[in-house]
Amino acid sequence: MTGSRGILALGALAIFGVTTSSARANDFDWPVSGRVSDTYYSSRPYGYHAAIDISGPSGDAVGAARAGYVSYRGYNGGYGNLVIVNHEAGYSTYYAHNIAFGQAGNVARMTTISYRGSTGNSTGPHVHFEIRRYGSKLYVPASMWDWISKGTGVPWGYTGLTSAPPPVVVHSPQMILDSVGQVWAKNSIGASGWTRETPAGIKAISAGQ
Numbered sequence: 167m168t169g170s171r172g173i174l175a176l177g178a179l180a181i182f183g184v185t186t187s188s189a190r191a192n193d194f195d196w197p198v199s200g201r202v203s204d205t206y207y208s209s210r211p212y213g214y215h216a217a218i219d220i221s222g223p224s225g226d227a228v229g230a231a232r233a234g235y236v237s238y239r240g241y242n243g244g245y246g247n248l249v250i251v252n253h254e255a256g257y258s259t260y261y262a263h264n265i266a267f268g269q270a271g272n273v274a275r276m277t278t279i280s281y282r283g284s285t286g287n288s289t290g291p292h293v294h295f296e297i298r299r300y301g302s303k304l305y306v307p308a309s310m311w312d313w314i315s316k317g318t319g320v321p322w323g324y325t326g327l328t329s330a331p332p333p334v335v336v337h338s339p340q341m342i343l344d345s346v347g348q349v350w351a352k353n354s355i356g357a358s359g360w361t362r363e364t365p366a367g368i369k370a371i372s373a374g375q
């Protein structure tokens with residue numbers, strides 16, 4: 167009896183998993199509602215923004231753009247209170263400037279991982295949102311002043327989803343933003359110092375992190 171119950175439970179889980187993942191297998195959700203106050207190619211002293219900013223009230227719940235695992239949550243230089251969620255297939259998403267943190271560990275899509283704020287290098291409450299794959303920042307399409315709703319899919323078309331995976335390289339989550347807006351990353355292996363990140367930068371070469 168115990169054995170057959172186990173099989174039934176596994177079967178139900180498998181069906182549930184297929185149903186939910188096939189519905190939106192290749193997209194990400196907008197993590198929070200608000201206005202796109204800065205877009206991907208917005209100019210920066212170090213190049214360009216390579217992220218979108220979603221402005222709105224402080225304290226709004228920020229959801230994981232996709233199911234994954236919270237791999238980092240902490241104060242991180244210009245990012246302020248930063249949350250990084252790792253997803254399957256080398257993807258990760260960054261949520262910066264939070265006023266507070268939410269759930270840690272494994273998270274489902276739209277699980278609250280943080281709350282919008284203005285910590286770090288920020289002039290008002292917004293979520294700085296990045297999508298990366300193997301450390302490279304992927305294009306996130308959004309028009310300036312677009313109103314976006316939490317939970318709506320990010321439009322298809324950002325670089326990387328349909329391309330072949332690059333060599334196994336993993337970005338160190340240790341990043342800082344200096345006083346003139348340059349992003350620096352600390353390599354996870356074989357490097358002692360901080361290196362400046364390029365917009366398409368792949369920093370640390372590691373198979374383990």
Ligand SMILES: [Zn+2]
Pocket residue numbers: 204215217218219293294295
């Ligand atoms: Zn930003």
